[in-house]
Amino acid sequence: MLLSEVCSILDARVITGEDSDVISNIDIHMACGCDLMSDVLAFVKDQALLLTGLMNQQVIRTAEMMDIIAVCFVRGKLPADDVVELAKKRGITLLATEHPLFSACGMLYDNGLRGREHG
Amino acid sequence: MVKHYEISGTDFANAGEASSDFKAMLKKIGVPTDVIRKVSIAMYEAEINTVIHGQGGYCDAELQPDRVIITFTDNGPGIEDIERAMQAGYSTATDEIRNLGFGAGMGLPNIKKYTDDMQIESEVGKGTTVVLTIKLFK
Numbered sequence: 436m437l438l439s440e441v442c443s444i445l446d447a448r449v450i451t452g453e454d455s456d457v458i459s460n461i462d463i464h465m466a467c468g469c470d471l472m473s474d475v476l477a478f479v480k481d482q483a484l485l486l487t488g489l490m491n492q493q494v495i496r497t498a499e500m501m502d503i504i505a506v507c508f509v510r511g512k513l514p515a516d517d518v519v520e521l522a523k524k525r526g527i528t529l530l531a532t533e534h535p536l537f538s539a540c541g542m543l544y545d546n547g548l549r550g551r552e553h554g
Numbered sequence: 555m556v557k558h559y560e561i562s563g564t565d566f567a568n569a570g571e572a573s574s575d576f577k578a579m580l581k582k583i584g585v586p587t588d589v590i591r592k593v594s595i596a597m598y599e600a601e602i603n604t605v606i607h608g609q610g611g612y613c614d615a616e617l618q619p620d621r622v623i624i625t626f627t628d629n630g631p632g633i634e635d636i637e638r639a640m641q642a643g644y645s646t647a648t649d650e651i652r653n654l655g656f657g658a659g660m661g662l663p664n665i666k667k668y669t670d671d672m673q674i675e676s677e678v679g680k681g682t683t684v685v686l687t688i689k690l691f692k
Contacts, residue, residue, distance in 0.1 A: 473660035476595050477667070489655045493602075496570035497655075500577065500594040502587075517567070525574075 436463050436548045438505055438528065441484060444542050447507055447532035450514070451523050461504060461528060466548050468540040472497040478551055486539050490514045495521045504528065509536045556616045561601060563610025563630075566654065573598040576615045576624075583617070585690065592668040593622050593688050599661045600626045600684055606651050607631075608682055621670075624686045632678040640666065 438461035441447065449458060464482035469475050470489045475497050485498055486507045495518060498506050506522070507530040508514060514529065522529045532539055544550075557579065559572035577594045585593075597615065604611050608628025615624045633639050639646075640662050647657025666672050671687040 470655060471658045471660075472655035473599070473658045473664060476599060476664050477660055491654055492567045493570065493655055496574065496598065499574060500570075500591075500598045502591065 436543070436546065437461065438463055438484075438530075440546070441505075441507070441543065441548075442530060444546050445507065445530070445532040445534055445539050447530040449528065450508075450519060450531050451527070451529045453528055458528070463505065463548065466540065466543055466550055467503075468536050468550075470536075475501065475503075480551060484543075484548075486536060486543075488512065488536055490518065492518055492521055494518070495525060495527060498522075498527050499525045505530060507532055507539065509534060509539050556614055559613040559615070561604045561610050561613055561626075561628075563605055563608065563628075566605060569602055569605040570598055572613050572615070573601050580617070580622075585617075589622075589688060589690055593624070596665045596668040596672075596686050596688065597624050599665050600624070600686060602656055603661050603684075604628050604630075606647065606656060611681070620690050622686075622688045622690065624688075626684045626686075627681065628683075629681040632680055632682055633674070633676040634678055636674050636676060 439459040463484045465480050466484040467478050468486040470487055472493055483503045484505045485503050488509050505528040511533040513531055580590045604626050608630035611628030613626050638644055642663040643659040645657050645659035651657040669686045670689045673685040676682040
């Protein structure tokens with residue numbers, strides 16, 4: 436699923452400033468919805484999108500370590516400037532949606548995006 | 555090649571800087587992506603542990619011809635029961651740490667999962683040393 440489709444499904448906006456051409460060229464293979472970074476670190480896949488309600492710099496560092504290419508903040512919360520700046524430096528695209536975590540994950544799943552099967 | 559990092563025990567926002575720097579170096583050198591992933595996850599978890607449990611310390615990360623060896627040393631309270639600390643889900647983290655997204659009791663099990671060898675030496679009241687080894691080739 437393209438990141439532009441994720442934005443459209445979740446009615447999300449891009450907060451790291453990439454334009455629509457860039458978003459249309461980012462391909463997401465799977466997603467993970469989680470507020471526990473240690474659980475995210477136990478989940479290894481390429482081209483992943485992380486959906487989370489956690490708002491600190493460690494979200495970006497976790498994404499960096501896992502090569503997660505985009506993070507979507509849920510429940511209408513917006514990260515502080517230092518978090519956005521770190522994401523820009525690390526080349527991670529940040530999105531924000533008003534939908535809560537469970538609903539956002541469900542909407543993406545409904546449209547064909549999958550997570551890790553089990554284990 | 556050895557990189558030395560000082561790790562603050564109070565600066566949670568910057569926890570992960572050492573792992574980030576070492577990852578960038580491995581990438582520049584051309585170390586295989588799957589190895590970099592394993593090193594990054596294990597090193598980052600250990601770095602977070604050094605901040606949240608070890609009250610800070612230092613890290614030496616060494617790239618050898620066939621492996622990466624990373625040593626974290628802290629002067630924190632030490633681990634009372636290492637066997638128990640290794641159990642997935644067991645944690646002594648405070649609510650404050652949990653609110654930051656860590657302390658789920660997955661740190662040490664994750665490190666073990668992504669390394670070829672992990673050695674922990676700890677003395678209560680003196681501190682902990684964790685040595686991680688990741689082979690570059692299968």
